[in-house]
Amino acid sequence: MKLTLETKRLILRPFTIEDAQEMFFGWASDPEVTKYLNWNTHKNIEETKKILSLWIDEYEKPERLNFAIELKKEDMLIGGIDVVGYLGGVRGTPVIGYNLARKYWGNGYMTEACHCVIEYLFSKGYSEIRIDAMTENIASISVIQKCGGIFLKTDEDYFPLKDKTVLINRYIVKNN
Numbered sequence: 001m002k003l004t005l006e007t008k009r010l011i012l013r014p015f016t017i018e019d020a021q022e023m024f025f026g027w028a029s030d031p032e033v034t035k036y037l038n039w040n041t042h043k044n045i046e047e048t049k050k051i052l053s054l055w056i057d058e059y060e061k062p063e064r065l066n067f068a069i070e071l072k073k074e075d076m077l078i079g080g081i082d083v084v085g086y087l088g089g090v091r092g093t094p095v096i097g098y099n100l101a102r103k104y105w106g107n108g109y110m111t112e113a114c115h116c117v118i119e120y121l122f123s124k125g126y127s128e129i130r131i132d133a134m135t136e137n138i139a140s141i142s143v144i145q146k147c148g149g150i151f152l153k154t155d156e157d158y159f160p161l162k163d164k165t166v167l168i169n170r171y172i173v174k175n176n
Contacts, residue, residue, distance in 0.1 A: 001064055002014045005067065005117070006072075007115075007116045008112070009072055009109070010069055010072060011072055012067035012070075012113060012116060013067060013070060014056075014067070015056060015066060015067075015068045015080070016052075016068075017049060017052050017053065019077055020045055020048045020052055021045065022076070023048050023077065024045045024047075027079060027099055027100065027101040028047070028048050029041060029042050030102055032102055033100070033102055034099075036133070036134045036136075037099060038159045039161050039162075040161055040162060063086065063090045064082075065094075065117070066082035066083070067080065067082060067113070067117070068080055069081060069109065069110075069113050071109075078100060078101050078103075078109060079098065079099050079101055079104065079109070079113070080099055081096065082096070082097055083095065083096060083117075083121075084096070084097040093126070093129065093130050093172075094121050094126055094130070095130045096129055096131045098143075105139065106139075110140075111143050111147060114131075115147055118147055122175040126175070127175050128172050128173060128175065129172070130170065130171065130173075131144045131171050131173065132169065132171070133168065133169055134166050134168060136167075141169060144173075145171075148174070150171060150173070150174070151171055152171060152172055153169075153170055154167055154169050155167070
C-alpha cells in the first residue's frame with residue numbers, strides 16, 4: 001500500500017527507484033548497518049535498484065507497508081522501516097523491521113519513525129506489534145524498549161541469504 005506518514009522531523013513515504021543512490025550510499029552498502037539485517041551488504045547500485053523494484057511492485061498489496069525515512073528539513077533519505085510480515089496471517093500480528101544510515105544513528109530518528117508506524121498500526125485495529133533484533137544489536141534493542149517493547153524470548157533464526165544462524169530477541173508492543 002502506498003501511504004505517507006509524518007512526524008515532527010520525518011516523512012515516512014513510499015520508496016521510488018530514484019532512491020537507489022541515497023539508499024546504496026547511505027546504508028545498503030555499509031557493512032556496519034547490514035550486519036544485523038537478514039540481507040547482505042549490496043555490492044553495487046544495481047542490487048539496490050533490483051530490491052527497490054521488488055518493493056515498489058509490492059505496494060500493490062494492501063497489507064504491504066514499506067516506508068522510506070526522509071528528514072523533513074534536509075529532504076534527505078536516511079533509512080527505511082516496514083512491516084516485514086504478519087504472524088498468523090494479514091490480520092495477525094505485524095512484525096516491524098528497520099534500518100538507518102550510520103551517519104544518523106543516535107539522534108532518535110528510528111525511535112520517532114517506529115513510534116509513528118506502531119501508532120498507525122494500532123489505529124488500524126492491531127492490538128500488538130512484534131519487533132525482533134539480534135541479541136548483540138544493543139542500539140536496536142534500545143529503540144524497541146523506547147517504543148514500549150516487552151521482551152518475550154530469545155530464539156535462533158536462520159538467515160538464508162547470509163547462510164548463518166543468529167540469536168534473536170523477540171519483543172511485543174501492546175496497544176493499551
